[in-house]
Amino acid sequence: MSFISGRRTGQRGTRRFTRRDLVVLGVLLGIPVLLDIAIVWGPTLASVALSFTSWDGIGDIKWVGTRNYANLFTNYPQFWPAARHNLLWLGFLGLVAAPFGLLLAVLIDKGVRFSRFYQSTLYMPVVLSLAVVGFIAQLIFSRDQGALNAIVGDTRTPTDWLGDPDLNIWMILLAAAWRHTGYVMILYLAGLKAVDPSLKEAAAIDGASETQTFFRIVFPTLRPVNVIVGVITVIESLRAFDIVYAVNHGRNGLELLSVLVTDNIIGEASRIGFGSAIAVVLLAVSLGFVVTYLVQELRGEKNR
Amino acid sequence: MSRRSLLRGAAVGAGAVTLPALLTACGSGPGGDGKTITLGSNSSDPVPKKAFAEAFSAYAAQSDGRKVKVNTVDHNTFQENINRYLQGKPDDVFMWFAGNRMQFFAEKGLLHDISDNWHGYKGFSAALKAQSSGADGKQYLTPYYYYPWAVFHRKSLFTERGYQAPKTLDEYVALAKQMKKDKLDPIAFCDKDGWPAMGTFDYINMRTNGYEFHKSLMAGEEAWTDKRVREVFDTWRRLLPYCQQGANGRTWQEAATSLQKRDAGMAVFGLPHPGAQFSKTEQGDLDFFPFPVINPEHGQDAVEAPIDGFLLAKKSKNLKNKKSLESAKDLLKWLATGKAEDIYLKSDPNNIAVNDQADTSQYSALQKKAVDLVSGAKQISQFMDRDTRPDFSSTVMIPAIQKFISSPNDVDGLVNDIERQKKSIFTSD
Numbered sequence: 001m002s003f004i005s006g007r008r009t010g011q012r013g014t015r016r017f018t019r020r021d022l023v024v025l026g027v028l029l030g031i032p033v034l035l036d037i038a039i040v041w042g043p044t045l046a047s048v049a050l051s052f053t054s055w056d057g058i059g060d061i062k063w064v065g066t067r068n069y070a071n072l073f074t075n076y077p078q079f080w081p082a083a084r085h086n087l088l089w090l091g092f093l094g095l096v097a098a099p100f101g102l103l104l105a106v107l108i109d110k111g112v113r114f115s116r117f118y119q120s121t122l123y124m125p126v127v128l129s130l131a132v133v134g135f136i137a138q139l140i141f142s143r144d145q146g147a148l149n150a151i152v153g154d155t156r157t158p159t160d161w162l163g164d165p166d167l168n169i170w171m172i173l174l175a176a177a178w179r180h181t182g183y184v185m186i187l188y189l190a191g192l193k194a195v196d197p198s199l200k201e202a203a204a205i206d207g208a209s210e211t212q213t214f215f216r217i218v219f220p221t222l223r224p225v226n227v228i229v230g231v232i233t234v235i236e237s238l239r240a241f242d243i244v245y246a247v248n249h250g251r252n253g254l255e256l257l258s259v260l261v262t263d264n265i266i267g268e269a270s271r272i273g274f275g276s277a278i279a280v281v282l283l284a285v286s287l288g289f290v291v292t293y294l295v296q297e298l299r300g301e302k303n304r
Numbered sequence: 305m306s307r308r309s310l311l312r313g314a315a316v317g318a319g320a321v322t323l324p325a326l327l328t329a330c331g332s333g334p335g336g337d338g339k340t341i342t343l344g345s346n347s348s349d350p351v352p353k354k355a356f357a358e359a360f361s362a363y364a365a366q367s368d369g370r371k372v373k374v375n376t377v378d379h380n381t382f383q384e385n386i387n388r389y390l391q392g393k394p395d396d397v398f399m400w401f402a403g404n405r406m407q408f409f410a411e412k413g414l415l416h417d418i419s420d421n422w423h424g425y426k427g428f429s430a431a432l433k434a435q436s437s438g439a440d441g442k443q444y445l446t447p448y449y450y451y452p453w454a455v456f457h458r459k460s461l462f463t464e465r466g467y468q469a470p471k472t473l474d475e476y477v478a479l480a481k482q483m484k485k486d487k488l489d490p491i492a493f494c495d496k497d498g499w500p501a502m503g504t505f506d507y508i509n510m511r512t513n514g515y516e517f518h519k520s521l522m523a524g525e526e527a528w529t530d531k532r533v534r535e536v537f538d539t540w541r542r543l544l545p546y547c548q549q550g551a552n553g554r555t556w557q558e559a560a561t562s563l564q565k566r567d568a569g570m571a572v573f574g575l576p577h578p579g580a581q582f583s584k585t586e587q588g589d590l591d592f593f594p595f596p597v598i599n600p601e602h603g604q605d606a607v608e609a610p611i612d613g614f615l616l617a618k619k620s621k622n623l624k625n626k627k628s629l630e631s632a633k634d635l636l637k638w639l640a641t642g643k644a645e646d647i648y649l650k651s652d653p654n655n656i657a658v659n660d661q662a663d664t665s666q667y668s669a670l671q672k673k674a675v676d677l678v679s680g681a682k683q684i685s686q687f688m689d690r691d692t693r694p695d696f697s698s699t700v701m702i703p704a705i706q707k708f709i710s711s712p713n714d715v716d717g718l719v720n721d722i723e724r725q726k727k728s729i730f731t732s733d
Contacts, residue, residue, distance in 0.1 A: 054732045056695075057387045058412045064732075071728050077721050078703055143550045144558050163496065163553020165710050248496050252552045252706040267384040268405070268694035271732070 044283065051276035058270075068277035079278070082255035085169060086285070089176070089256070090237035097177035098229055101184025106214070108185070109192040123186050125179040134246030137175035138162065165253025172254060176243055180236060184229050191225035192218070227297070234289045238282065257282045338627030341635055342373045344389065344398035344617075346382035351580070355651035362647050363638050370631050372397075390414040394617035396632045402435040402611035403686035404522070405694060406445050410438035416616035416623065417442045421633055425640045427659040431684045435611055446636040447613040449645060449655040451575040452674050453503045453687075454592035454607075461566055462591070469593035473511075473539070476596040480546035483569040492568035493547035494559035495709055498702035501551065502688035503608060504543075504572045505705065509536045510606040511598035515683035518606070522692040524730035528723040537708060537715045539598065544712055552706050557581060574610065575674055579654035587653075590670055594677060607681035610690055611658065614639055693729065700725045 017025070051068055055061045072079050104122060108115045125133060140147045141161035149158045162168045195218055203213040219226075241258040244250040250259030257278060264275030343360070347353050353376060360372040375395055382389070386400070390409060400406055409415050415438075422433070422443040436445040461467070465486060470476040480490035495501040510518045513532045520526050521533065548559065548568060560581035562568040571578065572595065582590050594604045614636055622628045638644050642661030649657055650666065656674050657664075664675055678684065689697040704722050708715075 058391060058414070075724050075728055077707075077725075142558075143553045144562065158550070160550030160553045163550045163710075165552070168553075248552070249498065251498060251703055252710065263699055264695075267698060268386060269698045270387055271695050271699065271729070 047276045047279050047283070050273055051280045053273040053276075055272045056270045057272055061273075064273065068274045071274065072277050072281070076260075078251075078255045078260055081253075082257045082260050083281075083285075085255055086238060086240070086257050088169065089173065089240050090234065092173045093177060093180050093237050094230070094233045097180040098184045098233055100177075101181040101229075102188050104181065104185045105188035105192060109189060119185075119189070122182045124182065126182045126186070128179065129242065130176065130179065130240075131242040131246045133175050133179050134172075134243040137172065137243070138247060141168075141171050162247060163252070168247075168253045172243060172247060176236075176240065180233070183232065187225055187229055187232075188222065191222045195221050231293065234293075238286050238289070257285075338625055339369050339631055340371045340373055341397055341628070341632050342375060342395040342620075342622065343614075343635075344382070344395035345374050345376045346379045346399050348376055348378045348382075351654075352652050355648045358651055359639070359644060359648045363635060363644070367634065367638070370634065372635060390617055390619060392619070394620050396616065396620045396622045396628065397614050397635060398617055399612060400445070400615050401686070401690050402445050402447060402613060403690040404692060405686075405690045406436075406615065407438050408694070410440070410442075410444045414618050415444040416618050416629075417444065418446065418616060418633065418636060419443045421446065421636055421640070424637065427642055427661040428640075429660070429679075431681070432611070432658055435684065435686065436613065445611075445613045445615050446640050447611045447658040448639060449648065449657055450609045450611040450678065450684075451655045452607050452609040452677050453507070453572065453574045454594055454674075454677065455570050455596075456563065456573050456578045456590060456592045457570045458563065458566065459589050459591040461569065467569070470596050473596050473598045477542065477546070480543070480569075484546060488566075489548045489562065489568040490546040490570065491543065491548065492559040492563045492571035493551040494554040494556050495551045495706055496553055496555045498698075498706065499687075499689055500556045500559070500573075500577075501705050501709065502697075502701065503574065504540065505536065506608050506685060506688055506691075507572065507595040508539050508598065509533075510608075510683075510685060511595060511602055511604070512536055512539060513599070514602040515606040515685065518685060519691070522688065524692070524696070524726055528719045528726060533719055534715055537712075537718065540708070541712045541715070544709070551709050574608075575656070575670075576654035579670075587668065587670075592670070592673070605682040606685055607678055607683075608685045608687060609678050609681070610687045611684075612655075613658075696726060696729050700729065 050061075052063060052065060053061045054064045054068070104118075108119050112118070128136075138146070143149060143158050143160040143163060146161065148161060149155075152159075159167070161171045199217050199221065200213055203217045208216065239258060240256055241250070241262070244254040244256055244259060245262070248254055250256055250263070261275050261279045261282065263269065264271040264278065345353070345356060347356050357374070360374060364371050377385075386409075389398075391414065400409075406415070419442045422436075425446075428436075428447065432447050433443065436443050436447055438444050457467075457469075462469070467479060467482070468475075470479050483490040493501070506518065509521065512535055513521075517526065517532060521528070526533075548554070548562065551559075556573070556577050559568070559571060560573065560578045563571045563578055564582050564586065578590055579587070594607070597603055616623060616629075616632055616636070623632060640659065642657060642659040642663065645657035645659055645662045646666065649655060649662070649671075653668055653671060656667070656671050656678065660679070664672060667675070685691055688701060692701075700722060704718060708718055
């Protein structure tokens with residue numbers, strides 16, 4: 001109680017904020033808040049609202065209740081594959097590409113020969129946009145004119161790497177992982193550089209093997225980087241779009257939720273209500289990850 | 305069409321769709337000078353772009369003081385933004401397609417009625433007029449050219465091997481068998497972009513069940529589970545073993561290249577597709593035959609020949625001015641003449657004029673043959689994505705046909721899937 005009254009008297013006595021300060025604060029805080037509402041919350045809420053309507057972008061907006069959702073879950077053959085592919089994407093980047101990036105980072109950090117060369121080569125794809133990675137993937141995997149089939153030399157029954165719906169998602173995941181690995185590697189490299197060498201020395205004196213040192217000492221100190229990598233992996237997997245769109249518009253085995261949203265909303269199709277319903281599903285999935293992450297972080301904060 | 309990248313599309317789209325509209329909006333103010341017409345063009349490929357530029361400058365030269373200001377937008381981007389474009393600040397005149405895809409916008413009141421222009425038009429067939437009319441019977445489109453679909457092949461390959469153009473489906477299959485024996489891919493086939501295989505569906509359906517059935521199927525009035533539709537897929541399945549494998553991973557450019565390289569014997573295409581892929585010296589070697597007869601009752605009556613043309617945008621501010629409207633209509637009148645089409649086709653020989661007064665003496669042999677094909681047609685269809693609702697063709701039919709190509713055996717499951725989705729889309733408004 002005394003604290004509060006103390007602050008009050010303090011405010012009354014020497015005004016901590018002048019009028020000008022308030023204006024500056026108001027502008028500096030207000031504009032971002034307004035922008036946030038206008039370009040993040042506004043569209044989000046609009047999408048949720050539109051997902052209960054039927055609208056072709058020109059005529060009247062009609063309420064249809066949950067019909068879009070019912071349609072989506074039971075009557076849209078692309079939906080479940082798309083949801084599965086999004087999860088597969090997450091699993092592949094998280095369990096294959098990210099650990100592989102860590103491995104490369106550790107190897108380079110140990111100072112293998114030509115490590116600078118490896119470092120820049122592996123990092124190179126990160127500067128390319130995923131759409132460009134998609135075009136490169138087509139040059140390699142195209143059935144008739146691709147490099148891979150030319151190397152394999154099978155001209156009688158060439159494998160249709162990008163056209164076969166059982167196969168193409170893996171090829172695209174490889175291409176996406178190519179980029180993601182470099183990204184993860186550079187993050188871990190930075191993290192490894194920051195690990196206090198005396199920790200490793202202490203472990204060595206205690207007689208820990210190299211593997212033990214890594215898993216018991218180094219890896220736990222990398223926790224902040226692990227969190228960043230985890231967040232990036234989730235974001236990359238859920239927003240994956242450009243690479244499949246560049247390859248075949250996200251059809252025939254490469255369906256992703258983001259593509260279905262685009263397919264229905266952008267373009268002449270203009271099933272805006274239906275597309276919004278897919279977007280809301282994607283939002284719900286993302287929120288699941290975001291909330292889990294925030295809860296974990298806040299808990300960690302308390303424990304620290 | 306779909307070879308353009310998303311990247312480029314997005315960049316061009318953001319700038320090109322909004323910028324010109326903004327510029328025209330502030331540049332000349334409401335009304336403008338009444339003599340300059342802005343025109344939204346989707347002809348972003350170099351050949352047609354140049355050909356259109358020639359046509360418009362010819363117009364400017366013969367009209368007194370009237371000018372056309374062209375705003376070209378990447379083809380795909382134009383298509384994807386057409387909704388917003390027409391509702392926002394469209395150009396006065398814009399390029400678009402005939403048939404259902406035009407009628408949709410006419411119904412929404414986004415197009416100018418140009419029936420009075422049509423009273424003066426000469427040289428257009430009744431089929432053309434029908435394709436340029438809305439559901440209300442008024443005309444909205446001034447057609448400019450079209451390009452028929454047929455089965456294309458190399459003349460020299462056919463004479464070399466002694467192949468005969470087949471007339472019926474059985475002969476077609478027999479020819480394909482022979483080609484397979486000769487170590488060729490009988491039919492070049494592609495559907496990576498999602499639309500090229502639609503042409504094959506359209507033809508098999510029209511040959512099997514006739515144009516009227518095709519039209520009502522596309523209008524959502526027939527059930528896809530009908531046994532007549534199953535028959536179409538069954539016939540298609542009979543042809544699939546002779547089609548190039550891996551179609552879902554191949555673009556039309558790659559398929560046309562395999563035809564050009566003599567790896568494949570034939571291909572169902574529109575005139576500009578192999579036309580653009582064959583080099584100048586090989587153009588003369590390109591030939592076609594109409595899609596073979598399946599049911600003698602319908603023969604080869606119907607021809608698939610998408611029509612492109614010019615329309616007036618209702619929301620254009622400029623057209624509120626009487627003088628500008630007059631100028632815009634004058635431009636359409638000129639574009640509707642055979643002479644105007646000649647100027648265009650001189651630079652882009654991969655299409656044919658719609659006006660029967662156009663000068664066909666300059667045509668290549670192939671173009672002449674195309675004219676005969678279209679003028680002999682009892683019915684003209686547009687193309688699946690122009691004959692039905694865009695939301696149905698792009699979100700249902702593209703994935704469905706791709707699925708059929710990769711696993712052709714479950715026709716029942718396929719048509720049930722299509723029918724269920726069709727019901728939900730066609731009853732959504």
